[in-house]
Amino acid sequence: MSVAGYVAGHRIRVGGAVAAVAAAAIAVLLDLPIASIVTVGFVERSLQAATPIALAAIGGLYAEKSGVFNIGLEGFMILGAANAAAFVWLLGGESPTQGDLWIAVAGAVLASLVYTLLFAVLLIRYRADQIVAGLAVWFIGLGFGPFSAVLIWGNRNSPGLVSVNDVTVPVLAELPVLGPILFDTSPLVVSTAVVAVVAWVVLYRTRYGYWIQAAGENPEALDTAGVNVARVRYAAVIFSGAMAGLAGAVLLAHAGSFTGTGDTMVNGRGWIGIVAYLFGNYNPLGAAAAALLFGGLDMLQIQFQTAGIELPNRLVNLFPYVAVVVVLTVWGSTRMPAAVGESYETEE
Amino acid sequence: MSDADPGRGRAVLDAVAARMLDATVLQRLGIATASTALALAIGLVAVALSGYDPVAFLANVAEGAFGDANAIARTLKFTTMFVLVGVAVAVAFRAGVFNIGVQGQFVVGGFATVIAILQFAPLLPGGTVGGLALLVVGTVAGIVAGGLYGALPGVLKAYGDANEIITTIMLNFIAVGVVGFLVEGPLRGEGNRAPNTERLPEYVQLPPVVFDSPDFSLVGLAVALVVVVVVSFLMVRTRIGYDMVTSGHQAAAATFSGADARRTVVTTMTLSGMVAGVAGAVFAVMIQGYYSDPSGVATYGFDAIAVSLLAANNPLGVVPAALLFGGLDSAGTHLSINSDVPPQLIDGVVGLVVLFVAAPELFRMAARRAGLGGENR
Numbered sequence: 001m002s003v004a005g006y007v008a009g010h011r012i013r014v015g016g017a018v019a020a021v022a023a024a025a026i027a028v029l030l031d032l033p034i035a036s037i038v039t040v041g042f043v044e045r046s047l048q049a050a051t052p053i054a055l056a057a058i059g060g061l062y063a064e065k066s067g068v069f070n071i072g073l074e075g076f077m078i079l080g081a082a083n084a085a086a087f088v089w090l091l092g093g094e095s096p097t098q099g100d101l102w103i104a105v106a107g108a109v110l111a112s113l114v115y116t117l118l119f120a121v122l123l124i125r126y127r128a129d130q131i132v133a134g135l136a137v138w139f140i141g142l143g144f145g146p147f148s149a150v151l152i153w154g155n156r157n158s159p160g161l162v163s164v165n166d167v168t169v170p171v172l173a174e175l176p177v178l179g180p181i182l183f184d185t186s187p188l189v190v191s192t193a194v195v196a197v198v199a200w201v202v203l204y205r206t207r208y209g210y211w212i213q214a215a216g217e218n219p220e221a222l223d224t225a226g227v228n229v230a231r232v233r234y235a236a237v238i239f240s241g242a243m244a245g246l247a248g249a250v251l252l253a254h255a256g257s258f259t260g261t262g263d264t265m266v267n268g269r270g271w272i273g274i275v276a277y278l279f280g281n282y283n284p285l286g287a288a289a290a291a292l293l294f295g296g297l298d299m300l301q302i303q304f305q306t307a308g309i310e311l312p313n314r315l316v317n318l319f320p321y322v323a324v325v326v327v328l329t330v331w332g333s334t335r336m337p338a339a340v341g342e343s344y345e346t347e348e
Numbered sequence: 349m350s351d352a353d354p355g356r357g358r359a360v361l362d363a364v365a366a367r368m369l370d371a372t373v374l375q376r377l378g379i380a381t382a383s384t385a386l387a388l389a390i391g392l393v394a395v396a397l398s399g400y401d402p403v404a405f406l407a408n409v410a411e412g413a414f415g416d417a418n419a420i421a422r423t424l425k426f427t428t429m430f431v432l433v434g435v436a437v438a439v440a441f442r443a444g445v446f447n448i449g450v451q452g453q454f455v456v457g458g459f460a461t462v463i464a465i466l467q468f469a470p471l472l473p474g475g476t477v478g479g480l481a482l483l484v485v486g487t488v489a490g491i492v493a494g495g496l497y498g499a500l501p502g503v504l505k506a507y508g509d510a511n512e513i514i515t516t517i518m519l520n521f522i523a524v525g526v527v528g529f530l531v532e533g534p535l536r537g538e539g540n541r542a543p544n545t546e547r548l549p550e551y552v553q554l555p556p557v558v559f560d561s562p563d564f565s566l567v568g569l570a571v572a573l574v575v576v577v578v579v580s581f582l583m584v585r586t587r588i589g590y591d592m593v594t595s596g597h598q599a600a601a602a603t604f605s606g607a608d609a610r611r612t613v614v615t616t617m618t619l620s621g622m623v624a625g626v627a628g629a630v631f632a633v634m635i636q637g638y639y640s641d642p643s644g645v646a647t648y649g650f651d652a653i654a655v656s657l658l659a660a661n662n663p664l665g666v667v668p669a670a671l672l673f674g675g676l677d678s679a680g681t682h683l684s685i686n687s688d689v690p691p692q693l694i695d696g697v698v699g700l701v702v703l704f705v706a707a708p709e710l711f712r713m714a715a716r717r718a719g720l721g722g723e724n725r
Contacts, residue, residue: 071513075699128707131446131513132657136703139650143696144394150690151398260692262643263521271517278511314529321518321525328515329508 037303043181045302048254050288050295051192052077052247056273057280057287058199059243065203065282066236067216067229067339068123071134073244074270076112078141080248081265082148084108085258088161089152096162101253108249109242116241120234127343138270146260156260163256164188188250192288199284212236216337219344229344244270268321275324279331290327294320376660382711383658383704384672391697400689408689412682413675417559422681425564425635427674431572432627433652434659434666435579440620441661442583444596445613449501449516451649452523453621455642457494458628459527462545462639463535464489469549479551483633486552490629491622497523498621499614506610512617520649528641543641554634568634573667575626580663582619592616624649651677654702673698 056073063070087104088096096104119137122128146156153159167190169183182190203209214222215232223229251265252258259265272294279293280286301316392402413423433450440447447453465486472478501519504510528543537546554565583589591607592615603609627648632639655673659665680694704710 122703122707122710126707126709126713128703128709132706133703135448135653136699136706139654139699139702140696141699142650143692143694143699147394147690147692147696150692156692268517268521271514275514312529312533314525314532318522318525321521324518325504325510325515325522328510329504 037300037307039303040177040180042296042299042303044185045299046292046296047181047189048186048295049298050291051186051189051254052251053269053273053276053294054192054196054288054291055247055250056244056270057276057291058196058284059240059247060274061277061280061282061284061287062199062203062212062236062243063240064277064340065216065337066212066233067219067337067342067344068120068233068237069130069134069340070237070240070244071131071274072119072137072270073134073240073247073273074266074268075134075137075139075141076116076241076244077248077251077266077270077273078138078145078264079115080108080112080245081252081258082141082145082248082260083111083245084249084252085158085161086148086152088252089158092162094159098162098165101162101164105246105249105253108252109246112242112245113238116238116245117234119241120237123237124230124233124343130341141266142264145264149258149260158258158260160257161252164253186254188253192250196284196288203284213337215344216339219339223344223346229346233344244273247273272320272324275328279327282337294323297323378715379708379711380658380660380669380705383701386704387697387700390700391693394693394696395689398689400687405683405687405689408683408687409676409679412679412686415682418561419678419682421559421561421564423671423674423678424559424566424569425561425674426677427670428564428569428572428634429627429631429648430652430655430670430673430677431569431666432575432630433624433648434655434670435572435576435663436620436623436627436649437652437656438659438661438663438666439579439583439592439623440616441656442596443592443612443616444599445502445505445616445620446513447498447501447516447617447620448513448653449498449519449649450620450624450627450652451647452516452520453494453497453624454628454631454649455520455523455527456497456628457490457621457625458632458636459530459639459642460493460625461486461490461629461632462548465548465552465633466546469552474549474551476551479549479553482549482552483554486633487626487629490625490632492625494625494628495618495622498624499618502614502617505617506613512613524642527639528643531639531641537638545639547638548633552633553637563635565634568630571626571630575623576663576667579619579623583663588615588619592619651698654698654705657702657705 056077060070060073084104084107087107088100091103092100119133122133123130149156149158164186166185167187172182173179173184175183203212211222211227211232212235214225214227215229215236219229222232247269248266251269255265273291276290276294277287279290280288297319298317300319301313304311304316392405395402395405412419414420433454436450436453437447440450465482468482468485469478472481497519501510501512501515504515505512531545532543535545537544540546554567557566559566583593591602591605591612594602594605595607595609595612595616599609602612631648651673655666655669658672659667659669676694676698680691683689683694684691
């Protein structure tokens with residue numbers, strides 16, 4: 001097997017290795033104090049930052065695997081975060097409880113289901129341009145998210161609401177390093193890891209997963225086999241919207257309040273989610289790993305500060321975006337499912 | 349074989365083509381109108397559901413857009429910006445390249461304009477002549493910077509296969525972050541409390557014509573219209589434009605006709621970025637007079653996508669679409685002062701317009717159903 005062949009076949013492994021070597025090289029070259037940058041707290045924060053990106057990415061890859069490019073992830077995340085914040089406020093007012101927060105997260109996912117259904121109808125039944133419609137969802141989120149915040153709080157930002165409590169497993173949490181990362185952390189981080197594994201199993205080991213892949217690769221064959229292509233695609237798109245809504249709600253649950261100024265609190269994470277699943281080559285586990293990379297970059301700022309490295313925040317905050325551009329350029333040519341973007345007409 | 353035959357054949361062909369073009373233009377006009385009307389209707393429902401009076405809201409919108417000379421100047425100010433950024437988007441979308449990065453190219457271009465003018469101001473004489481020279485210098489700087497910032501994702505797409513939708517969105521964040529950092533620190537005007545550059549010299553401004561407004565000049569609108577004409581000419585009458593439009597419609601046909609697909613992508617993105625650079629220059633000179641932190645600046649580059657789509661990505665069609673959006677934004681400004689309805693509603697309505705424009709089939713089916721109902725009766 002030639003080197004090029006190996007690289008093509010193991011893009012993620014090679015890519016990850018190259019990224020790790022590059023990061024290490026930069027660290028050594030700049031003489032960075034690695035020990036004070038890669039701390040247990042950093043890993044914890046990175047996992048938290050990665051959670052919404054990973055959820056959106058897993059949803060997005062299901063839609064794209066089924067042949068529909070859901071570019072509206074960013075918009076659905078904004079709406080999910082805004083809805084979760086609104087529900088928390090309606091349930092608990094000034095001092096919401098953990099219970100209110102969990103109900104609000106569930107409510108935000110349900111709301112996402114409703115408008116992703118409308119979105120899916122436009123895409124699949126009315127054959128809307130998937131790229132333009134997806135962009136529209138982003139604009140709608142950017143408009144109506146802050147709009148509802150102003151209606152409720154008279155301000156595009158909500159007051160401090162409530163953030164999710166860490167779940168501490170007794171005894172195990174005392175373990176060094178692994179304890180605080182795995183057994184004393186946000187339950188949403190752990191659930192996301194579970195979601196990633198389940199998504200992998202469903203996609204690659206069950207009938208439904210094969211249907212989704214077939215809907216994206218060869219819809220005619222799936223149709224011939226007697227499976228309704230449109231229904232498979234509806235299911236996948238609605239799932240992707242629900243996951244993006246959940247991602248927004250999780251972002252809110254970690255942040256504890258809604259921010260609607262500028263590009264809102266989502267601030268490009270939906271777009272980064274798309275890159276995460278491209279980088280992960282449409283594999284849920286790969287996507288989650290890529291999300292962790294971007295989450296880590298997002299949290300570098302705090303580490304730089306504590307390590308006493310003086311770099312302007314404004315610039316450190318741009319690391320994830322720069323990383324996305326580099327990743328896309330170097331590993332951009334992922335093999336998309338064959339029928340992505342094409343509407344499918346059954347011949348009855 | 350006589351000369352008359354191909355001539356006549358050509359005339360018939362032209363007539364047929366013209367009629368078909370008319371039909372699609374009419375249909376597109378219908379879809380654009382229906383999309384806007386439906387989006388506004390949903391906006392009004394949102395207003396009513398939020399407990400406000402939709403009729404009063406509509407009256408406020410009309411007054412804010414065209415109520416008096418002030419409102420009209422404000423509407424035309426926004427229209428000028430939307431024409432320019434709309435053309436920037438249309439150039440790219442026409443060629444099948446999804447440049448979502450007009451916002452970033454607009455920011456980089458406008459910032460370059462201000463920096464260039466501030467750098468050159470001490471070297472040139474003051475007064476009208478110096479002002480004119482500085483305007484030229486600033487505009488050129490804006491065009492070059494915008495063009496380069498557009499070319500970057502073009503090169504990444506052409507030679508690195510990087511999806512331009514995502515790279516341009518990331519480059520928007522990067523442009524805002526870097527320019528924001530520069531005006532906050534290194535390039536902040538001396539003694540400025542706010543994160544702004546120094547002000548442009550007094551004599552560097554567009555002369556007021558008809559409207560006596562501090563941030564609108566008909567000269568700016570004229571510049572925008574000139575850009576429309578130049579770009580339309582380029583798209584319809586030159587080889588570059590032909591390659592771009594063909595690539596947008598049918599990539600294989602473009603390659604067959606001898607267009608280098610990669611080079612076309614880079615050219616398209618560069619041209620799109622250059623127009624966005626002009627928009628940045630006009631914004632910096634006509635509206636701001638300095639450069640501030642772009643995260644607080646209006647997001648013309650995003651609304652531009654809606655403007656262009658509504659115009660079916662036709663540079664000429666961008667003008668009426670820009671007038672519509674200029675009116676809406678102007679109304680939004682008026683609303684934020686004179687009404688309790690959150691002006692963010694306007695952004696949401698813009699998003700809905702884009703959503704409906706994306707689904708022309710929705711209206712075609714609706715029209716067909718309505719037609720069918722008529723026959724059955």
